Amino acid sequence: MEHTLFVRSFLELQWSNVLKFFGNDEKLTFVLGTSMVILTSFCVANAFFMFLDFTGMPAFFHKYKIQKDKNVPVETRRFLYCCVVSFRNVLTSCGMIYLFYPLMRAVGMSCTSPLPPAWRVLFEYVVFILVDEFFFYYSHRLLHLPALYKHIHKIHHEWVAPISIAAFCTHPVEHLVSNVLPIFAGPVLVGSHLCVAWVWLIMAHVDTCLHHSNYHLPLLSSPQFHDYHHVKFNENFGANGLLDWFHKTDVGYKKSIQYKRHVTYYQLKPITEIFPDDNGKQN
Template sequence: MLLRDPTSLLLDWRFVVNTHTNHIWNQQFLITADRMETFLAANLTRPPFLVLSVWSKIYRSFGENDKFMFSFATWFVAIATYWITNLALLYVDITGKPKFLSRYKVQKDKNAPLDPKLLPKVFRTVFMNMMVVLPVVFYATCLMSVWRGMSCGYDVPSLPRILLDLAVAVVCEEILFYYSHRLIHHPYLYKSIHKKHHEWTAPIGLVSVYAHPIEFVVSNALPLFAGPFLMKSHLMTLWIWTVIALSGTSIHHSGYHFPFMLSPEFHDFHHLKFNYNYGLLGFLDRLHGTDSLFRKSKAFKRHKVLFGFTPVSVSIPDENEFNRKKAH
């Protein structure tokens, strides 16, 4: 009987162990990959269970009436978003409370506090647009949604599809708003239509829809709904987008540069100077050179999301304020 070299036996033992270990690891990898595939399929190609459950309850509560949901219910989402956001901002404008929020005012010498005598005219126009014009717009939306084959039922979209639809909605709104807004700055159209909105050189949240009805439809409503119509978005996505867009335009007009919120500096500058910054995001203004004066201003340096509680007017002070502090 031949005796094998101990070193050879040791190598054979290591081979067996390593083969067995690799087999176990391969099995574990396949199990993990299968679980990951199942997780991704469940979370990326299908809506989360909670979202589907909540939407199903909403859909059933409206009697599964698609026309009612696309018209009245969508209108209610819009006006609820507008009034909740802007009544809160209006309270701050009129009372100046809480006092620390006044530190975030963009134009500190304007509407601080707001004169209540200015409000009746605003309320009349806002009421006309939100309570008379907008329901007609949403009825037209309902008819077009049926024509486009948009759904509001149980086929809730996946998260990637919602994000894609929202991204397209943002781009469509920017394009349509920029060019329609620039069009109504034509001298003839400005005088007869758009001048009303520019009565406020230091805007407040309420005046986001303080506009001539033609402007309200062409430059506000149409850009808002273009993206969802193009993408045949589910009604749930349209509601999400409506909340984002209306609260966003209220912040753009608020006159406050609050922490962790969208910067209003870009659109506030438009109300101050009129013929600059026609868009919302700014990339078309950059393309067409309609942000030239803004880019030279202090507002441009302040135009960013504020990640902190120090107001941008303090961290980036005006020249006069800077010289005054330096003198002291």
């Protein structure tokens, strides 16, 4: 009990310092603070992979690549184009926060103390995951309709062997409908405390970049599920597989070696050696 009170007091103090940093200005905390969280989490999540993709170094990590020898390193012109489009979209997300601020306040989102109890945070994160899956699955599947795919979603699928920063290399419409909406909808629907929303945004950005990295690294979230979508195109439309199971858009995937490899593992040996193909090959 004392330990729990200590942790809570510590977190309250840190959040108080965050509010002081923004001059205890609610709008500034919501708008500038959230924008800083979005931009910083995007840059930090991508920094290592951007260096690895652009230079091909350190070569030690190549053994963890899912689609072997593809984009190692990435062609310079293509890489820079991807960076420009992705940063444009992330900056658009930051701009959208200013427009979302009245809505966030209207639904009861707060940045003041006290922080919500642990049970409330856990409940909200379950909601976030389900809401994210709902909006991402159906918006993503909609974008695969021929008319929309040709003019919108094709930009993202040019990366058959994706790189982390390509997570946001999309048409602006897709970015708003399939990237921004699924992530922000949960916190808005339940009127989350801003601190809870920030942690969710960080987790979502890191996970999205990992799932596009094409590197399945030890200890980290597996990118096999979404990487399979980039290769096969017509399966694995969702974020976590729940609606793909419901709609049976994962039938081929569940018969694949990628399905077996879709785990978080805890050894330095590459996942391709732990689960080789049926013919003994690692790719």
